[in-house]
Amino acid sequence: MNHNASPSARPGRTGRIVLVGLAALALAGGLFVVRGPLMMSAPRCMAGRWHGCYDTFNGVVLMTLVALPLALLVVWILARRRRPAGGASAWRTSLAEVGMVHGTLPFLWxxxxxxxxxxxxxxxxxxxxxxxxVTMGPLGIGGNLLVFAALGFFAPMRCAALASVPRVLALGAGCSVLVETAQYVLRLDRVSSVDDVLVNAAGAALAALASRRWWRTPEATRSEEPQRPVPAAAG
Structure with a gap:
């Protein structure tokens, strides 16, 4: 009988609970700080009005937070459907897919x-x-770092081919070039700047470093594949 499995598992579980609790407290603190501007957009957003909600920063942030429970529900549904075939990686894969979309679309908007x-x-x-x-300021630099942060954080968790900081950096730069090109072609009254590309790519790479311990490496992918029985030799 193995008596060491339970004690060794408890510290890891306790660490995850503490991490989730700290993340929840940080989210609650952030919402408390920005509650005023968000509530100003709430009436228009709840009424489905475009002007004052979907064309404002506060409105987009508010709708992103409102959609968070739905995103978590989608993660749960995908993980439940994958669990029989995917094993322990079902939750990670589902969270990565939904996280990339939910964390990137608002910034693209x-x-x-x-x-x-x-x-x-x-x-x-x-x-x-x-x-x-030098003209962006701390707020502008921080916002540009977050544009593709979710993509950089979750993409290596979903795709083993992206489990590399240079590849995530290239992915962030490529996506940013597409955005800047679209801004220029559509004449959105925005400056298509190479500095935006640099900061966007740097944000994706930094976020990838933050999720490195959960990357889906080729070795982990092979270990998660079900082992097929080897047929017995005839004779």
Missing amino acids: LTMMPGGGAGVVPARVSLVPLRDL
């Missing part, structure tokens, strides 16, 4: 939100590295 002169002012582009970085 915000970056593609047209300015006051959309369609009127000419498209602008800035190709000199680090020139716009």
Whole structure:
């Protein structure tokens, strides 16, 4: 009888409970700080009005939080459907898929939100590295770091081919180039800047480093595959 399994499992379980509790407290604290601006957009969002909700930062953030329980429900449904075949990786795979979508779409919505002169002012582009970085400010840099942070955090957990910081960096840069190109082509009254690409890619890479212990590496993928019985030799 193995008496060491239970004590060794308890510290890991306790650590996960503490981590979840700290994350919940951090989320609650953040919501308490921004409760005022979010509640200003709540009436328009609940009424389904476009102006004042979906075209504002506060409205997009509020609807992202409202959709969070639905996203968690989708994770649970996907994990339940995968559990018979996927084993222990079912929850990780499901969380990664939903997390990439739920954590990235709101930021894409915000970056593609047209300015006051959309369609009127000419498209602008800035190709000199680090020139716009000094004008972004801490809030602008922080926002750009978060645009593809969810993608960088969850993509290596979902796809073993992306279990590498340089690959996640390239993925973040490629996605950012597509966004900046769309802003330029659609004339959204935004500056398509190379610094946005650099900061977006850096945010994806930093987020990937934060999730490194849960990456879906090729070795882990092979170990999770069910072992097929070897047929007995004839004779």
